[in-house]
Amino acid sequence: MRGGSESVDIEGQTVAFERRGEGPPLVLVHGAISDSRDWRAQLSGLSDEFTVVAWDAPGCGRSFDPPDDYGLEGYADCLAAFIRAVGLERPHVVGASFGSGLVLELYRRHPAVPRSLVLASAYAGWLGSLGREVAEERREWGLTAAEQPLDEFIRAFNETLFTESVPTELVEEMSEMVADYHPAGLRAMANAFADADLREMLPSIDVPTLLIYGDADQRSPLAIAEDLHARIPGSRLVVIPGPGHMVNMEAPERFNDEVRSFLRAAG
Numbered sequence: 269m270r271g272g273s274e275s276v277d278i279e280g281q282t283v284a285f286e287r288r289g290e291g292p293p294l295v296l297v298h299g300a301i302s303d304s305r306d307w308r309a310q311l312s313g314l315s316d317e318f319t320v321v322a323w324d325a326p327g328c329g330r331s332f333d334p335p336d337d338y339g340l341e342g343y344a345d346c347l348a349a350f351i352r353a354v355g356l357e358r359p360h361v362v363g364a365s366f367g368s369g370l371v372l373e374l375y376r377r378h379p380a381v382p383r384s385l386v387l388a389s390a391y392a393g394w395l396g397s398l399g400r401e402v403a404e405e406r407r408e409w410g411l412t413a414a415e416q417p418l419d420e421f422i423r424a425f426n427e428t429l430f431t432e433s434v435p436t437e438l439v440e441e442m443s444e445m446v447a448d449y450h451p452a453g454l455r456a457m458a459n460a461f462a463d464a465d466l467r468e469m470l471p472s473i474d475v476p477t478l479l480i481y482g483d484a485d486q487r488s489p490l491a492i493a494e495d496l497h498a499r500i501p502g503s504r505l506v507v508i509p510g511p512g513h514m515v516n517m518e519a520p521e522r523f524n525d526e527v528r529s530f531l532r533a534a535g
Contacts, residue, residue, distance in 0.1 A: 327453015
């Protein structure tokens with residue numbers, strides 16, 4: 269069973285990733301202020317059946333820093349190029365939070381790439397799911413985060429990610445990731461997602477699609493889940509009782525079971 273930290277060159281820039289296991293390809297796309305460590309429980313829990321690849325998006329982890337105006341299009345084109353460079357043919361693609369919008373943009377621009385979509389704690393972009401006022405508030409938060417004391421920033425951000433009952437070790441794990449965030453990456457992601465409205469493309473999705481949410485999600489509440497579910501033909505919605513926004517970390521066994529079952533059915 270192969271696995272470990274690797275990197276590839278995408279148009280002269282380094283994109284890092286983790287790879288575990290062998291089997292049908294499964295690509296994991298993390299959210300903002302995160303990196304491939306976000307998927308620790310999926311890299312270990314699903315690699316018995318799949319080749320699981322979790323990238324560090326541009327501006328995150330060990331990957332290159334993009335310009336502030338990289339846009340969701342730039343991220344999607346980079347992800348498509350990454351999938352080709354790593355040699356993955358029609359992978360299943362899982363996205364969380366910002367990563368879910370990136371996966372939708374990947375499908376919009378490169379519809380032949382994903383075999384299926386799993387959208388966790390998803391949005392149709394901040395603009396598409398939250399409206400202009402909230403999208404601009406979140407853009408401003410992303411653009412000014414580097415000016416805040418790091419401890420205050422980490423504490424305030426974690427309060428919106430997890431429920432009060434979350435184990436301390438998960439909060440500490442996320443805090444380590446947040447502490448390593450790239451200001452350039454957060455600016456690029458905040459700009460990209462504040463401008464993103466993917467609602468019009470949702471009815472065109474014609475690959476199997478699973479939506480997974482925690483019922484205590486503060487950042488992407490269940491009204492958004494219901495809206496995406498109604499717009500994506502044939503989609504399946506799973507709401508897991510208990511977790512907040514980081515549903516893959518708070519409920520990893522249930523999350524992995526739902527993903528595994530869905531992927532087996534999707535072929």
